[in-house]
Amino acid sequence: MSAPRPPKVAGIDSTVPAPPHTAAPLTGVPSAASPSDAALPPGVLIQDRLASWVSDLTTLHELTERLIKTDSLDEALREVLGAGAALVGARRGMAVLEPADGLGPTSTIGLGLAHADLGTIETVPRGSGSYGRLLDGLPEAGPAPSSARPAHVPEPIAIRDVRTEEGLDPRHREVAARLGYAASYALPLATEEAGRLGAAVWLYDEPAEPDERRRHLIGLYGRFATEHLARLLQVERARVRVATVAEELxxxxxxxxxxxxxxxxxxxxxxxxxxxxxxxxxxxxxxxxxxxxxxxxxxxxxxxxxxxxxxxxxxxxxxxxxxxxxxxxxxxxxxxxxxxxxxxxxxxxxxxxxxxxxxxxxxxxxxxxxxxxxxxxxxxxxxxxxxxxxxxxxxxxxxxxxxxxxxxxxxxxxxxxxxxxxxxxxxxxxxxxxxxxxxxxxxxxxxxxxxxxxxxxxxxxxxxxxxxxxxxxxxxx
CATH class of the missing domain: 3.60.40.10 (PPM-type phosphatase domain)
Incomplete structure (x- = not known):
């Protein structure tokens, strides 16, 4: 007879093993469960999961509170990069604001990357780079998107190992070797209501990718961040229109x-x-x-x-x-x-x-x-x-x-x-x-x-x- 399984509890499963990271784990996120947890009573496992769920909600609350205090697009993009790096366990990243309607404004912000590094990354053909595929609306190769995600919002793109990933442009591997990153995780800054505003990509120093729990966390945060960016975008466009009218008068x-x-x-x-x-x-x-x-x-x-x-x-x-x-x-x-x-x-x-x-x-x-x-x-x-x-x-x-x-x-x-x-x-x-x-x-x-x-x-x-x-x-x- 198989051992009894604890009932499922809403929240994030803390027993999923965590992948290797190139930065310190996110503060407040419990570590992976040890093999001895299987011998714990069901009630203890439920409490652990509840504690993990509360910890994740607290972390998201703190990060979103920091985000809503930003009042400019560049400041918000920097906050998104910093929070996302902690959530996915990366050290460097890049956020690109490029609204799909083409009305602008556009912006590129880096985390741990110099201005020249950003320019080097932009030399990678858009069809090969993960953030470029998200900006162009190209679907990710692999399983079809889940029904919970709107069809026109692309899925995040994880490249676990740039050296062995199939279909990458040679220029992509060359840039990765020059800048010293081995993997990446790209998230679309898009929702069904706001549309596609841009994309963020985080870079790992070693082959890695976020586990399911961290993907869920960054997904929730990304949707909130997109709505906040959409509001700031409306304010910025209104300000530019008013300034333009005033100057023309x-x-x-x-x-x-x-x-x-x-x-x-x-x-x-x-x-x-x-x-x-x-x-x-x-x-x-x-x-x-x-x-x-x-x-x-x-x-x-x-x-x-x-x-x-x-x-x-x-x-x-x-x-x-x-x-x-x-x-x-x-x-x-x-x-x-x-x-x-x-x-x-x-x-x-x-x-x-x-x-x-x-x-x-x-x-x-x-x-x-x-x-x-x-x-x-x-x-x-x-x-x-x-x-x-x-x-x-x-x-x-x-x-x-x-x-x-x-x-x-x-x-x-x-x-x-x-x-x-x-x-x-x-x-x-x-x-x-x-x-x-x-x-x-x-x-x-x-x-x-x-x-x-x-x-x-x-x-x-x-x-x-x-x-x-x-x-x-x-x-x-």
Missing amino acids: LPSRLPRVPGVRLAVRHRTGPQGGGDWYDALPLPEGALGLAVGSVSGTGPSALAAMGRLRASLRAYAVMEGEDPVAVLSDLELLLRLTEPARSATALFAYAEPAQRRIVLAGAGHAPPLVVGDHRTEFVETSLSAPLGMLTCWEAPSVELSPAPGETVLLYTDGLLRRTGEATDRAFARLHAAAASVPVADRSDPGAVADHVLRTLLPQGIDPAVEGEDVVLLAARFD
């Missing part, structure tokens, strides 16, 4: 007007704010400069910004010599067409030949003059934003920049990105402008770059939530 290039040189630095936040700028040549060698900000974010704010900027250009051509009249017309248009929206704006009518500027602002931050002998804000009168009062009006201000001085026009986003209180942010902006090296003051672009680096030393990551930033620099000869 703004000038594609700055005009060239004798007596003045222009430079601009502009960044749009991920939700798409309404900050804008403009520079347009006017009759008799004059130049119109404008910056502004529309309340709100997203597509509606971008559309409102485009309408306001286009209208301001028309008003500037008709009556640009009077900045107050330009902003009054703009305020009337905003109040009649978009009564629920407000906006700040600053318009300057410049005559470079005479080095004369007449400007007016509506709830906007004052310009900053930077030169060898002074760094000071232009004293403008306090005024309400457009759309806030029944009738907007404020006096204009005239100034005469000296030869070699640069006038900086900017939006409130530049101040708010500092995270400081308003008065503190103004002080920091003044200090940043005053510290521009003398050698850089002849180049308005260098002046703008120095101010941004000093004011925002961490830079402006377009994927990070925050205000739009506009900095328009005009240097007068």
